[in-house]
Amino acid sequence: MHAVLFLSLPCLLAQVVSADVTVYGFFGQTTINPGAEASGTASAEASTTSFVTTPGPPHYTELAAYNNIYMLPPPIPSPPPATQFSIGVATSASLMNGLSIPQRGSFFGFSIEMSVANQLIGKNSTTLFVPFLNLMNIVAERAGAVHIRVGGNTQETAYMVDSLPNGEFLEKDHEDASNPTSTPIIAFTDDLLYMLANVSALINAKWYLGIPFNDTTNFRLQIAEHGEAILGDNLLGFQAANEPDLYAAHYHRPMSYGPYDFFGEYALLTQAYQADSNVPIKGNLIAPSVSGTWTPEQVWDTGFVEAYTQYLTALAVERYPSDNCAVIYPNPQNPPKDPLQMLPQYLTHNAGLNMATQYRNSTLLAQGWGKPFLMFETNTASCGGFPGISDTFTSTLWGVDYALQLANSNFTGALFHFGGQNVSYNPFTAVPTNESAFHEWTVGPIFYSSIFVAEAMGKTNTTQIIDMFPNNGNDQTPAYAIYENGNFARMALINFMTDPSGANDYTATIFVGGSGWNEPNGVPASVKVKYLLAPSTSEKDNITWAGQTLGGRYEVDGIWKGQESIQTIQCDQTQNMCQVKVPAPGAALVFFSDAAQQAVDPSTTQTFPTTVLTKTANTVSIDPSVLATSNGQSGKSRVNLGGTSQGGANSAVRTTGVVPGVAALSCLLTGVFAILMRFR
Known part of the structure; x- marks a missing residue:
């Protein structure tokens, strides 16, 4: 800001x-x-x-x-789907066959590549990035908590050191020349963990971390030792092995490496884990995190879960529906994909359905084993996504439908991945350092998916979901019924089509309870509706949730812009029906009681002020009364907290609960300086 x-x-x-x-x-x-x-x-x-x-x-x-x-958005199907159809649901969950297992509000979480933690989360443990806090808190206050993983490919070769030059907590040491993806080797200090702890002191954030798996003769368990000690109850677990089914393809194992080899290496890990007296909790591991080259069943068939169940807190897979790798890493066996052909594949209910169906056997087995089953890393396409797809409203609608379908299929969480500024699928992206004096952050369209899903899930951790397959199962008009505490509470409706004329907006007539269910009529006098909207599925910036936006590119500080608009629709209780229109394109979240809506919609969302000044040598004094009207920052409360600023104290303070800060950097070149004041 x-x-x-x-x-x-x-x-x-x-x-x-x-x-x-x-x-x-x-x-x-x-x-x-x-x-x-x-x-x-x-x-x-x-x-x-x-x-x-x-x-x-x-x-x-x-x-x-x-x-x-x-x-260009795909054309309307020919013939087009019906624009008037009915959906009938029971009031009581006990009458609905096929409901999911109870789900938590924090279902839609985030996965941050370890190498970009210093771009997204903070500069160090005492200088946290305000936009990150604000954006994560938007989700946490609606879902009850936000779950975040810090890891990925770069966790595999990461190693902890006592200190790094200039007080840094993360350093990309060099690129691993043996890896075709050029993944950097990461050195980090425990200040990374203190930074995560300080985030959790301010917002309800819980963390997944990763144990390196590249050297099975000397497992580096320092991140587990220090993570347990520093994060405590805010630590959810440790992923051990990231996409082991790609180890051979990435030249980290022999080409013959298979599920039984992985089984044997995991035995070595659990032995080291058990023997480490500095790791107090021994049942905190997450595996196998296979990416689709192996099926999870190939791992289950080795007896993996039975052998290591005492060490496993959750089971996990990772999966992207496609990849854009050939553009970055040319491979004759994987030619570049044509985005024009890929685009329609994301604007269909079948996209999420086909993906989730492949794991239904594993989610059923996980229930029998008493283990959560996580989609530990996902997004629109690996290797950075598709420009024009991953960074448009297409990904917003896809993300809503995909997450709800995973919940419907008894996954217990899904983490959507962040890369750096060279990828197009980020839920949000920090401003390039050399532009931070005049630009703000950028929210990716898929971040709006997380807000929709957080409100759909609610905070009670009793949510059950069912795919209704309305409109004769048309793949352009999906809907999910959502139950909470055993009763019908909300409905999610999606329209994948783009039609500015309004001719392909649809109206869903929703019936609740009634004689068909052997229940009393359950439709209320009115319902509240929140809309997720954009002019087209190709839109990048002008996306709104309940009438508000977080801003276009380079405009985001994590604070809502505009007035919230929640629609009230009158229902016909005599005929036991409510009619809800869904624009093309768009999604609607329908609340069937005021309590269901108020429970997930905080009256105010806590935001965090900027409390650090940097590069003050060339600044001038501003009247505090003027500053107080600028951008939500009171001049009288502005203090120097230290860091790398001129005259600042050592920034590596090892305490939790500190005040967050974000650096307002300036372009200091010789010449004439101008003062730019932004008023809102």
Whole structure:
């Protein structure tokens, strides 16, 4: 957040330089200005517009997280689905066959690649990034908690050191030349863990961590030793082995490496784990985290769970529905995928259904073993996602449907992955360091999915879900009934189509209870509805949840913008029905009681102020009364907490519950300095 920013003249001029825009299947705008406000309007300021109409991978030169690739939404199916249909549900969960197991509000969580923790979470344990806190707290206050994993490929070779230069807690030591994905080797200090603990002192965040698995003769268990001691009850568990079915393909094991080899290596891990007296809890491991090259059944067939059950707190898999790896790592066996052909595959109910169905046997086995079953890492496509798909409203609707389908299929959680600024699927992305003086963060469209799902799940941890397959099972118009404490509470409705004319908006007529269920009529006098909306499935910025937005690219500080708009729809109790319209495209969350809506919608969401100043040598004094009206920051409460600022104290304070800070960096070049004040 920026109360006062100090920029050099060249920095100011850099703001008005427009980037190229690539448009696939041009849909109405003449040009698209990436710097425009989140209004959905076009502008003629872009310097060049490339109209790409031929198939093939897109070309862009900017960071993938901020690409300007747009694709025409798929046409309306022919014949189109019915726009009027009925859905009947029972009031009591006891009458609904096929309900999921009880689910927690924190079902939709996040997976942060370990190598980018210092970009997203904080600079160190005493300087936490305010947008991260605000965004995570939006989810935590609706879901009751937010579950976050810090790990991924980079956890496998990570090692803990006592200290790093300049007080850093994370260092990308060098790239592993033996790995075709060029994964960096990470050195980290325990200040990483203190940072996570300090986040949990401010918001209800719980953490998954990863134990390195690259050296089975010398397991490095320091992250478990220190993690247990520092995080305590905020630690959910340790993943041991990340995608072991890809070890051979990534040259980390012989090409003959298979599930029984993995079984043997896990025996070595559990022996080391059991023998380590500095790890007090011995049943905190998560496995096997296979990615689809092996099926989980191939691991179960080794007797894995029976052999290691005392050490396992949860079972897990990782899966992306597709990949965009060929663009980065050319491979004749995996040619580049055409985004124009991939796009329609994400705008269908079958996308999530087909993926989840593959794991129904394993989720059933997990229940028999008494273990949670996690989708430990997922997103739209591995290797960074597809520009124009992963960073559009397409991913928002896909993310809602996919998460609800996983819950319906008895997964117990799903973690959506973050990479760096070179990927397009991030739930949110920190501003590039060299632009932090005049830009803010960027929310990815899939982050709105997490908010929708958090409110759909609620906080009671009793939620049960069922896929209703309405409209004769049409894959463009899915719906889920949601029960809480044994009673019908909410319904989620999705419309995957894009039609600005409104002709393919649909109206669902919902019947609750009644004689067909051998129950009294259950429709209330009215229902509340929250809408998740965008002008088209190709929209990147102008996305709203209940009328509010977090902002367009480079505009996000984690605070809602605009007035909340919750619709009230009158129902017909005589006919026991409520009619709810769902725009094309969009999703609706329907609350069948005020209590069901109020329980997940905090009247206010706690936000966090900026409390650190950096690079103060070239600043000027501002009247506190003026500053107090700028961007939510009171001048009288602004203090220096230390860090790497000139004259600052050592930043490696090892205490929890500290005040968060975010650096307002400036472009300090010789020349004339201007003061940019932003008022909202």
